[in-house]
Amino acid sequence: MGKGERPEHMAPPDIFYNEDEARKYTTNSRMINIQSTLTERALELLALPQDGLPRLLLDLGCGSGLSGEALSEAGQVWVGLDISAAMLDVAHEREVEGDLVLGDLGHGLPLRPGSFDGAISISAVQWLCNADRAGHDPRKRMKRFFETLYMSLRRGARAVLQIYPENHKQAEMLVAAAMKVGFSGGLVVDYPHSTRAKKYFLVLMVGTSISVPTAKGLDGGEPEDEEEEAAAEHVQVAGRDRNKRRRTGSGKGDGKGREWVLRKKEQMRKKGYDIAPDSKYTARKRKRVV
Amino acid sequence: MKLLTHNMLSCHIKNVRNGYPFLIEVVKVSEHEADFDPDFLKHIFPRINWPAFLQGAQSLGCREGLPEEAAESMLEDEGFLKRFHHALLEVFLEEGSLVCPETGRKFPVTKGIPNMLLNEDEC
Numbered sequence A: 001m002g003k004g005e006r007p008e009h010m011a012p013p014d015i016f017y018n019e020d021e022a023r024k025y026t027t028n029s030r031m032i033n034i035q036s037t038l039t040e041r042a043l044e045l046l047a048l049p050q051d052g053l054p055r056l057l058l059d060l061g062c063g064s065g066l067s068g069e070a071l072s073e074a075g076q077v078w079v080g081l082d083i084s085a086a087m088l089d090v091a092h093e094r095e096v097e098g099d100l101v102l103g104d105l106g107h108g109l110p111l112r113p114g115s116f117d118g119a120i121s122i123s124a125v126q127w128l129c130n131a132d133r134a135g136h137d138p139r140k141r142m143k144r145f146f147e148t149l150y151m152s153l154r155r156g157a158r159a160v161l162q163i164y165p166e167n168h169k170q171a172e173m174l175v176a177a178a179m180k181v182g183f184s185g186g187l188v189v190d191y192p193h194s195t196r197a198k199k200y201f202l203v204l205m206v207g208t209s210i211s212v213p214t215a216k217g218l219d220g221g222e223p224e225d226e227e228e229e230a231a232a233e234h235v236q237v238a239g240r241d242r243n244k245r246r247r248t249g250s251g252k253g254d255g256k257g258r259e260w261v262l263r264k265k266e267q268m269r270k271k272g273y274d275i276a277p278d279s280k281y282t283a284r285k286r287k288r289v290v
Numbered sequence B: 001m002k003l004l005t006h007n008m009l010s011c012h013i014k015n016v017r018n019g020y021p022f023l024i025e026v027v028k029v030s031e032h033e034a035d036f037d038p039d040f041l042k043h044i045f046p047r048i049n050w051p052a053f054l055q056g057a058q059s060l061g062c063r064e065g066l067p068e069e070a071a072e073s074m075l076e077d078e079g080f081l082k083r084f085h086h087a088l089l090e091v092f093l094e095e096g097s098l099v100c101p102e103t104g105r106k107f108p109v110t111k112g113i114p115n116m117l118l119n120e121d122e123c
Ligand SMILES: C[S@@+](CC[C@H](N)C(=O)[O-])C[C@H]1O[C@@H](n2cnc3c(N)ncnc32)[C@H](O)[C@@H]1O
Pocket: A013, A014, A017, A035, A060, A061, A062, A063, A064, A065, A066, A067, A068, A081, A082, A083, A084, A087, A103, A104, A105, A106, A121, A122, A123, A124, A125, A127, A128
């Protein structure tokens, strides 16, 4: 993905994933394939006991429930948390099986200790690397997220977080934040030699320190089956789609600008959502830590 | 929101010590059938905070038939499992609030989704 095309650079997640985006996202069959393939891989890395027993899992940044549906299909019970009310509304409409919670990962998880058998997160946690609002400190938000995640998991449980880091440094920053609160584990990078298929999974463990699972495609190979091929194209497809919308959208080719964000925020306010007041920071170019 | 989820939620406002369990204010409750899976019920039972579960069930109107105290041995009783299953997974808080027992802060629940977003001064 080229500069300026990442959703994380355009607007905060609760603004970016508005009603339009939520619907488009959820009806895109390619997207559905990609997200379920990623979820299946995350489940594999979660390494739950193969005893046919449903486990209670968290889906962090569950969105409209594409990842959650893959969990249901695998026979798991889940609770999803997301910051976008619009995404959760779509999940609700689609009658996903998991319970849904509106929340910000950066606020920490509102969960009691030892309540979950595992956690997955698909394409969400890289958002924590941005300072989306005045007063946001990404490091503090990551710390809060990881410490409450650690607490909420049972001993021996894992969390597998698939991320789209902007660069390797961002990935390492997330790993470091996780290790600092007591997790063991690390980064699994599937197809590391392929720009298209490369996928990052943060594999975290509570209270055990077994070695990090082996990545796929270390020999320089590319994914073979069709669905993985779809996952491989994620980046390009996303880039292309967005370019198109940009051109047709503002007509100026400079993305969802400040005006667009202000308008969206006003719409959300009218619907009764609690939206941060507009300020000079609204829709500014997003600051990143690395 | 199911009582299963209610049982796991705890108030995450900064410096709150006794944020569990949330009190439930009910505006609307609904029921949807869920697959009866004794294995899952047995798996999750030891983790359920029973007093919190009873309190939640009381609020949602499905407390009847649930024992004051629960013991592992009850899991052999099909009747108990059915009632446990029903209250845990089939009764939903659709509209209402979760109230932090320490601060009284209300987290609104709409369309079954609790809004747990904090204000800046709460995190
Ligand atoms: C690409 S979508 C993935 C959704 C879902 N996991 C799936 O596989 O379809 C990323 C999601 O992360 C959510 N997200 C981003 N930042 C978040 C935060 N700080 N807290 C909670 N959710 C967040 C967004 O609202 C969005 O729904």
